[in-house]
Amino acid sequence: MVHALTSAYICIAMDMTRRDIHNSEIPALCRSCEVRHKGMCGALTPDELTQLSRHTRQVAQAVGEELVGESTDVAAYDNVMRGVVKLSKTLEDGRQQIVGLQFAPDLVGRLYATESPITAEAASDVELCRVPKAMLERLLEQNPALRKRLMDQSLRELDEARDWMVTLGRKTASEKVASLLLLIATHLEPDARDDRRVFDLPMSRLDIADYLGLTIETVSRQLSKLKSAGIITITANRHIDVPSLARLRARCG
Amino acid sequence: MVHALTSAYICIAMDMTRRDIHNSEIPALCRSCEVRHKGMCGALTPDELTQLSRHTRQVAQAVGEELVGESTDVAAYDNVMRGVVKLSKTLEDGRQQIVGLQFAPDLVGRLYATESPITAEAASDVELCRVPKAMLERLLEQNPALRKRLMDQSLRELDEARDWMVTLGRKTASEKVASLLLLIATHLEPDARDDRRVFDLPMSRLDIADYLGLTIETVSRQLSKLKSAGIITITANRHIDVPSLARLRARCG
DNA sequence: CGACTGATTGAGATTGTTCAAGTTCGGTGG
DNA sequence: CCACCGAACTTGAACAATCTCAATCAGTCG
Numbered sequence: 354m355v356h357a358l359t360s361a362y363i364c365i366a367m368d369m370t371r372r373d374i375h376n377s378e379i380p381a382l383c384r385s386c387e388v389r390h391k392g393m394c395g396a397l398t399p400d401e402l403t404q405l406s407r408h409t410r411q412v413a414q415a416v417g418e419e420l421v422g423e424s425t426d427v428a429a430y431d432n433v434m435r436g437v438v439k440l441s442k443t444l445e446d447g448r449q450q451i452v453g454l455q456f457a458p459d460l461v462g463r464l465y466a467t468e469s470p471i472t473a474e475a476a477s478d479v480e481l482c483r484v485p486k487a488m489l490e491r492l493l494e495q496n497p498a499l500r501k502r503l504m505d506q507s508l509r510e511l512d513e514a515r516d517w518m519v520t521l522g523r524k525t526a527s528e529k530v531a532s533l534l535l536l537i538a539t540h541l542e543p544d545a546r547d548d549r550r551v552f553d554l555p556m557s558r559l560d561i562a563d564y565l566g567l568t569i570e571t572v573s574r575q576l577s578k579l580k581s582a583g584i585i586t587i588t589a590n591r592h593i594d595v596p597s598l599a600r601l602r603a604r605c606g
Numbered sequence: 607m608v609h610a611l612t613s614a615y616i617c618i619a620m621d622m623t624r625r626d627i628h629n630s631e632i633p634a635l636c637r638s639c640e641v642r643h644k645g646m647c648g649a650l651t652p653d654e655l656t657q658l659s660r661h662t663r664q665v666a667q668a669v670g671e672e673l674v675g676e677s678t679d680v681a682a683y684d685n686v687m688r689g690v691v692k693l694s695k696t697l698e699d700g701r702q703q704i705v706g707l708q709f710a711p712d713l714v715g716r717l718y719a720t721e722s723p724i725t726a727e728a729a730s731d732v733e734l735c736r737v738p739k740a741m742l743e744r745l746l747e748q749n750p751a752l753r754k755r756l757m758d759q760s761l762r763e764l765d766e767a768r769d770w771m772v773t774l775g776r777k778t779a780s781e782k783v784a785s786l787l788l789l790i791a792t793h794l795e796p797d798a799r800d801d802r803r804v805f806d807l808p809m810s811r812l813d814i815a816d817y818l819g820l821t822i823e824t825v826s827r828q829l830s831k832l833k834s835a836g837i838i839t840i841t842a843n844r845h846i847d848v849p850s851l852a853r854l855r856a857r858c859g
Numbered sequence: 860c861g862a863c864t865g866a867t868t869g870a871g872a873t874t875g876t877t878c879a880a881g882t883t884c885g886g887t888g889g
Numbered sequence: 890c891c892a893c894c895g896a897a898c899t900t901g902a903a904c905a906a907t908c909t910c911a912a913t914c915a916g917t918c919g
Contacts (some may be wrong), residue, residue, distance in 0.1 A: 451640045
């Protein structure tokens with residue numbers, strides 16, 4: 354609980370560096386930090402926040418814009434404030450695999466590496482808080498709480514990557530699609546009370562296919578099957594209604 | 607270079623707690639620490655080593671023995687001294703996926719979690735250095751170098767997991783098999799000079815299939831194809847000769 | 860309205876699986 | 890040392906899942 358105030362603080366501090374105090378997005382940003390306070394923000398002292406805010410930049414990127422390219426030098430880390438970032442890798446011949454999604458308040462960027470092993474791209478319109486690489490790494494030395502948070506994020510990402518390996522290697526197409534819907538539903542609305550979820554897919558059919566190791570046609574067919582089985586309803590291609598998460602989960606293998 | 611001495615030191619310290627000083631395995635263990643000094647050993651001060659050695663146990667486990675089970679409580683971490691450990695996850699209906707291999711001098715075990723998200727099992731006969739969970743975590747607080755090493759290992763494992771996701775999701779059966787051979791060849795003999803590699807597979811066809819998301823029959827067929835293409839020769843099922851790593855790499859997609 | 864992009868649907872081709880024999884390897888006992 | 894046994898591996902043929910290619914549909918932007 355002690356973090357709630359601190360989290361609100363950083364958001365304002367970060368925001369004020371670049372935006373007018375009356376900017377309509379401020380409350381939203383603060384709320385998102387406040388509500389979750391799982392992000393790195395929550396691990397910082399007011400002093401560190403003020404210091405950080407001087408080097409930090411609020412960045413908005415539109416769908417499809419690249420944050421960092423594979424095998425490219427990285428100068429900064431991006432803290433996701435709003436939206437979804439997709440991480441992918443590409444084979445020489447163009448085959449692509451999405452290897453992770455990052456939601457607020459994750460930090461995007463391979464710690465300590467000078468060269469990014471993956472591509473990071475805005476999967477939806479995103480707002481980021483960009484921290485210079487050296488700056489964050491220095492902070493990391495000084496602040497054990499921050500260190501622990503980022504360590505925890507890395508370990509959680511490793512757990513998720515391994516979970517996904519099971520999905521990629523051992524599940525059928527229909528289980529894969531169900532698994533992705535479940536993943537997105539639980540990440541986008543982590544604290545809904547009941548068993549229903551309504552959300553917009555933050556990605557195209559191609560992205561879904563690339564995440565699941567399938568083709569867009571197979572994805573489309575499996576979505577249609579889930580639809581006719583009454584597990585989901587789809588409107589406007591992206592808008593998904595899951596009346597019962599439990600029934601969806603039962604299809605995940 | 608400063609680490610070489612330290613590394614040798616810990617190996618002896620650890621070993622002396624349980625084994626006679628004349629035990630024939632001591633030199634081998636020391637050498638492996640000394641040569642690589644990438645493991646956690648190398649990050650410890652002599653004092654810490656002595657302290658650690660009092661709580662540490664040298665453990666040998668035979669092929670197939672489980673180190674930790676999925677969703678099981680963990681009381682210790684295992685440092686791999688010799689052999690290969692395989693990490694896997696299983697779906698309710700028994701479908702299995704191997705999600706990683708660990709070679710010396712990796713540390714096995716999900717840091718900070720009380721419950722292991724995966725199963726760890728000896729893929730070959732292994733020798734482990736078992737450190738009580740609390741002990742290692744305490745050491746981690748005190749020692750920044752150790753912390754950095756384990757952080758680096760976690761990040762490297764994350765990179766590897768994501769690389770493997772590409773293999774699982776986007777490569778053909780034959781590229782998958784070639785990729786695994788390459789992975790094993792490079793990990794087992796990391797510092798061979800030329801382009802040839804000769805090694806014994808540390809795993810059965812079933813393990814290979816479970817790592818690649820294939821069936822044993824498909825693995826077998828693809829190995830036969832690589833054999834008749836002259837990329838590898840196989841003797842006694844497990845013994846692999848790769849005359850040219852470059853040619854193998856060209857088949858990895 | 861018409862062109863364009865993204866998604867769906869269908870039909871046939873392909874890859875990998877399943878099921879069913881064989882074969883080889885490594886150990887064991889005569 | 891050899892014959893035998895079970896487990897692990899290989900091979901073949903039929904089958905199923907997914908992909909590919911192609912046509913159609915729906916929504917969006919000039």
